[in-house]
Amino acid sequence: xxxxxxxxxxxxxxxxIKRHLVEAFKSMGRNGWMSFASISAVTVTLLxxxxxxxxxxxxxHIASQIEDDVxxxxxxxxxxxxxxxxxxxxxxxxxxxxxxxxxxxxxEGLDELIESLGDEGEAFSSLKDENPLRDAFIxxxxxxxxxxxxxxxxxxxxxxxxxxxxxxxxxKLFKVTDAARNVGIVLVLGLVFTAMFLIxxxxxxxxxxxxxEIEIMKLVGATNGFIRWPFFIEGFALGVMGAIxxxxxxxxxxxxxxxxxxxxxxxxFIELLPVTPLIPQLSLLMLLIGGVIGVWGSLTSVRKFLKx
Amino acid sequence: xxEMIDVWKTYPNGVMALxxxxxxxxxxEFVYVVGPSGAGKSTFIKCMYREEKPTQGSIIINGTNLAxxxxxxxxxxxxxxxxxxxxxxLLPRLxxxxxxxxxxxxxxxxxxxxxxxxxxxxxxxxxxNKARMFPDELSGGEQQRVxxxxxxxxRPPVVIADEPTGNLDPETAWEIMDIFKEINDRGTTxxxxxxxxxxxxxxxxxxxxxEGGRIVxxxxxxxxxxxx
Numbered sequence: 155x156x157x158x159x160x161x162x163x164x165x166x167x168x169x170x171i172k173r174h175l176v177e178a179f180k181s182m183g184r185n186g187w188m189s190f191a192s193i194s195a196v197t198v199t200l201l202x203x204x205x206x207x208x209x210x211x212x213x214x215h216i217a218s219q220i221e222d223d224v225x226x227x228x229x230x231x232x233x234x235x236x237x238x239x240x241x242x243x244x245x246x247x248x249x250x251x252x253x254x255x256x257x258x259x260x261x262e263g264l265d266e267l268i269e270s271l272g273d274e275g276e277a278f279s280s281l282k283d284e285n286p287l288r289d290a291f292i293x294x295x296x297x298x299x300x301x302x303x304x305x306x307x308x309x310x311x312x313x314x315x316x317x318x319x320x321x322x323x324x325x326k327l328f329k330v331t332d333a334a335r336n337v338g339i340v341l342v343l344g345l346v347f348t349a350m351f352l353i354x355x356x357x358x359x360x361x362x363x364x365x366x367e368i369e370i371m372k373l374v375g376a377t378n379g380f381i382r383w384p385f386f387i388e389g390f391a392l393g394v395m396g397a398i399x400x401x402x403x404x405x406x407x408x409x410x411x412x413x414x415x416x417x418x419x420x421x422x423f424i425e426l427l428p429v430t431p432l433i434p435q436l437s438l439l440m441l442l443i444g445g446v447i448g449v450w451g452s453l454t455s456v457r458k459f460l461k462x
Numbered sequence: 463x464x465e466m467i468d469v470w471k472t473y474p475n476g477v478m479a480l481x482x483x484x485x486x487x488x489x490x491e492f493v494y495v496v497g498p499s500g501a502g503k504s505t506f507i508k509c510m511y512r513e514e515k516p517t518q519g520s521i522i523i524n525g526t527n528l529a530x531x532x533x534x535x536x537x538x539x540x541x542x543x544x545x546x547x548x549x550x551x552l553l554p555r556l557x558x559x560x561x562x563x564x565x566x567x568x569x570x571x572x573x574x575x576x577x578x579x580x581x582x583x584x585x586x587x588x589x590x591n592k593a594r595m596f597p598d599e600l601s602g603g604e605q606q607r608v609x610x611x612x613x614x615x616x617r618p619p620v621v622i623a624d625e626p627t628g629n630l631d632p633e634t635a636w637e638i639m640d641i642f643k644e645i646n647d648r649g650t651t652x653x654x655x656x657x658x659x660x661x662x663x664x665x666x667x668x669x670x671x672x673e674g675g676r677i678v679x680x681x682x683x684x685x686x687x688x689x690x
Contacts, residue, residue, distance in 0.1 A: 170570055370551055373511070374612070375541035376568035378534070 170380075177384035178391060185360045189392060192356035196396025196447060199349035200440050203342050204404040207436060210338035215427050217331035218298075224327075226293040226305045226319040234313045236289070242313050246291055249307055251300040260287040288315060299328055346443060349396075353451030357389055361459055368459050378460050385456045386449055393448025397440040404440075405433050463489040463651055464510070464620065469519035469529075471505050471675075479505035480516070481675035487653065489619070492646045494662050495655040496686055497672040503655045506672055507624045510653065511545050512536055524619060541569055544613025544621040548628035550605045552597040552612075558584070559593040562612045569616065583611040587641055603634030610641055614650065621645060623654040632660065639665055662686040 182189045228246070230239070239257060246255045258266075264285055268278050295304050301319050309317040361368070371381050408429060415426050464487040471480040479502045487493055497503050508514040509521055512528045521528040524542045531539055552561050559580060566576045584590045587607035597605050606626060613621055623642070627635035639661055646652045656662060662669060662685060669684030670677055679687065 167570060169573070173567065366551070367553055370553060370564070371568050372537075373540060373545050373551070374565040374568055374616075375537045375539075377537045380568055380570075 174383040178387035188356050192392045193396045195352035197399045199345045200400035204400045213334045224298045228291045228308045228314045229288040229316045231315045251296050253294045253296045256292045258290050260285045263287045350447045354455045357452040358455035385452045389448035389452025393444035397444035401437045465522045467520045469516045472517045492652045492667040494669045501673045502675040544618045546613050546623040546626045548625040550609045565612045583615045587611045620651045659686040
């Protein structure tokens with residue numbers, strides 16, 4: 155059996171490959187308008203998908219920038235002795251979902267506060283002798299979404315006086331970013347399925363006109379694989395051709411938007427994903443999705459015609 | 463060569479087309495299959511080239527049991543038989559030559575072999591001079607000769623024909639029969655379903671009559687036996 159299969163593969167001669175290619179492109183030419191319709195369907199889909207993906211990836215990028223800044227501050231009771239701090243830090247580090255713990259003395263805390271307030275901070279300089287702050291541990295969680303849960307655990311510890319993590323705002327931020335991600339994913343999936351449906355219908359039409367040909371091929375002993383190849387190539391080519399325009403549009407468009415954002419909003423903390431590698435990656439993905447949509451569409455429609 | 467043992471075929475809609483067929487056809491035989499319309503003739507023929515799978519029983523052709531053969535082995539089985547239909551089943555966009563060559567291309571023969579064999583069979587059916595024409599430029603008889611050429615181009619030991627003369631005028635039908643005789647004389651087994659009384663009674667061969675899905679008559683040098 156194994157030997158036979160090997161022979162089958164090597165027997166796929168160059169001549170046969172050429173024949174399949176010729177057949178595929180002949181069929182596309184013969185069904186010119188339908189091919190055009192399929193390519194357009196893929197083009198529209200991929201255009202929307204690529205725009206959504208670019209937005210989605212950027213939202214994700216910005217959200218994770220913000221999320222990375224999310225930290226928990228656990229202030230230590232004034233009554234606690236500083237020689238126990240090492241043990242406390244260990245205890246915090248051993249909590250579940252905690253990534254890292256950093257100790258910040260009240261002096262460092264005040265310095266940071268003064269610095270972050272700029273000129274106005276100078277007013278607090280006088281407090282240096284009589285620091286109102288407490289020593290604190292700064293805790294980063296594995297996932298930003300774990301912040302609230304971890305903070306609650308930390309608050310239960312005896313040496314902790316108070317926990318701060320931007321209560322309320324953090325939850326809201328996560329709600330927004332999660333919603334954006336979910337909506338984006340649903341939209342992208344919906345669009346991809348629409349395009350698959352359109353391609354499979356187009357190829358179904360081209361197959362109906364070639365039904366007789368398939369029937370005769372089967373009667374003279376062509377294998378299903380042999381019959382399927384031209385359709386496979388045709389679907390793949392239609393899908394890939396449909397990806398070309400979206401790639402051009404997204405490459406040119408994103409570069410333009412990126413430049414504008416960088417010039418006008420460069421100073422703000424918002425930072426878009428750089429053009430490379432984003433655009434090459436997106437382009438590859440578009441080619442891949444286009445090809446897969448095309449192949450899937452054509453193979454599902456050819457399948458039922460093979461049962462003769 | 464061809465052997466059917468207790469073959470039954472019931473279609474999903476409940477039609478019982480074959481009800482226990484037993485038949486043995488020797489290598490090199492020429493067999494007519496006759497019977498009224500709807501008696502099971504077509505199903506009998508379709509089971510032979512495995513378009514239909516019998517509900518029960520075995521059909522052994524060239525040593526392969528078609529009732530047991532797996533879906534992906536069907537192409538291998540079909541390469542060992544030629545099939546001819548009433549409606550020719552030619553591809554309209556291909557020339558005579560290409561239509562015949564098609565049968566060899568799909569089994570990935572080399573161009574050299576294809577050229578030789580196609581010209582050889584076109585010579586046999588006397589269409590060598592029309593190799594470059596398209597099917598719609600030919601008469602019905604010529605089209606059927608192309609389809610016969612296609613069916614024998616890969617030298618199958620068996621040729622199965624389903625009413626090959628059904629669409630042709632009597633004179634042309636005789637021409638077609640000459641070709642079948644020629645093929646049979648070269649040692650190929652021929653099984654032909656037909657309604658043509660003249661032919662069956664003139665070119666006398668073995669006759670199998672099917673009625674109600676059973677073989678009701680099987681004679682070595684038979685006649686048509688029906689009045690239509």
